[in-house]
Amino acid sequence: MTQVRSKKRAISGWIVLDKPYDMTSTQAVGKVRWLLSAAKAGHAGTLDPLATGILPIALGEATKAVPQIQDGTKVYRFTIGWGRATTTDDAEGEVIATSDKRADQGALEAVLPRFIGTILQRPPAFSAIKVDGERAYDLARAGETVELAARPVDIDTISIVEHGGEASTLEVTCGKGTYVRSLARDIAEALGTVGHVTKLHRAAVGPFTDADAVTIDMLEAAEAGPARDALMAPVARGLADLKEIRLDAGQAGAVSHGNSVLLTGAAAPAQLDECWVSFKGQVLATGSVEYGQFKPRRVFNL
Structure with a gap:
């Protein structure tokens, strides 16, 4: 009997995994990716097989925020x-x-x-x-x-x-x-x-702690689909340690095409080494601010 392969989904978010003992980080990513039928996945910082605890697994567009997590405390x-x-x-x-x-x-x-x-x-x-x-x-x-x-x-x-x-x-x-x-x-x-x-x-790791963690058992116990997806944290959670700048529609349109934009308003920062911008709660890009202008490094397609 031929086994039907599950269709991979373009889902984005974080599984903050409590990695079990005697499992490699690569094995953990593979297991989570399979359970969620995710098209794309990666981890933000290797844990030794004999170690347990927080292994942030990025799905879809969250993989673009992996460097921020790796650099975190x-x-x-x-x-x-x-x-x-x-x-x-x-x-x-x-x-x-x-x-x-x-x-x-x-x-x-x-x-x-x-x-x-x-x-x-x-x-x-x-x-x-x-x-x-x-x-x-x-x-x-x-x-x-x-x-x-x-x-x-x-x-x-x-x-x-x-x-x-x-x-x-x-x-x-x-x-x-x-x-x-x-x-x-x-x-x-x-x-x-x-x-x-x-x-x-x-x-x-960065903004993620034991309080955010889910286990392989929890993922397996949740019904595939919305129940299992609900165990994902949104992409923006991985950027919680960085300053967020909210853009208007015009600015958002420019940034979504990879263009720099001038930030306006009295509270607009003049210089930032690293930050992220959003529109209506969605992550648009990570980047920096130079002389009041936001310059995107990575643009998210959410």
């Missing part, structure tokens, strides 16, 4: 298992060093301020960073020694959620490019011991 809750270092800096790797020393809460509290602000961080050898055109994790899995250069990352806050003898759970608010596995490794080293991430949950 992230919040992670993670558990450091003390006394063992691994090749991957998480529970997936092989143990390469051990220590009998455990971190007491006072010492941990004292060392955390060193990791706040703009810090230099060496990414894990098992990462997606390219080395001479190859992914670092591919080289590492092939047995090659991978030494990645330290790079600056921004850490806003770190706090202790729970502390125990063998493990401690922390919460970090950080910027783009931060590796929590590296953070755990470096905190352990600063305490004179070794450690690795045993649990990792992303609690927020």
Whole structure:
């Protein structure tokens, strides 16, 4: 019997997925795209298979807002298992060093301020960073020694959620490019011991938080069509961290064709590095404002 393929739909919006453990980000996008019969889908920031939490999946025109989400602030809750270092800096790797020393809460509290602000961080050898055109994790899995250069990352806050003898759970608010596995490794080293991430949950990405999240089970339980579509967030939710400028009909018509427009009114901004414009509640474009003129970078067709 020939299986009938479902017709792909040109739908636009966000599924703010609570990605389950042991699923890759690519697998999650494929599952969501299939469940919603979406013609186009992508994710805004990879989560490791062993991590859970917020994976914003963009459908249709929302894919044009992926860069804004990727550049947004992230919040992670993670558990450091003390006394063992691994090749991957998480529970997936092989143990390469051990220590009998455990971190007491006072010492941990004292060392955390060193990791706040703009810090230099060496990414894990098992990462997606390219080395001479190859992914670092591919080289590492092939047995090659991978030494990645330290790079600056921004850490806003770190706090202790729970502390125990063998493990401690922390919460970090950080910027783009931060590796929590590296953070755990470096905190352990600063305490004179070794450690690795045993649990990792992303609690927020840009404007999306755990409160917005839906699960694969919720999507599967909802009836295909309007009920399942209702679990999508609108395209504009992904731009909530940027300033919105509302246009009139004439301005909207020009922007929809990719043209710049002069902003009018006493409250019109003169300069903005990044913003978005709308007409009657619909996203028209993202772009910048220079000398009172909005210049579109990406135009949305909603």
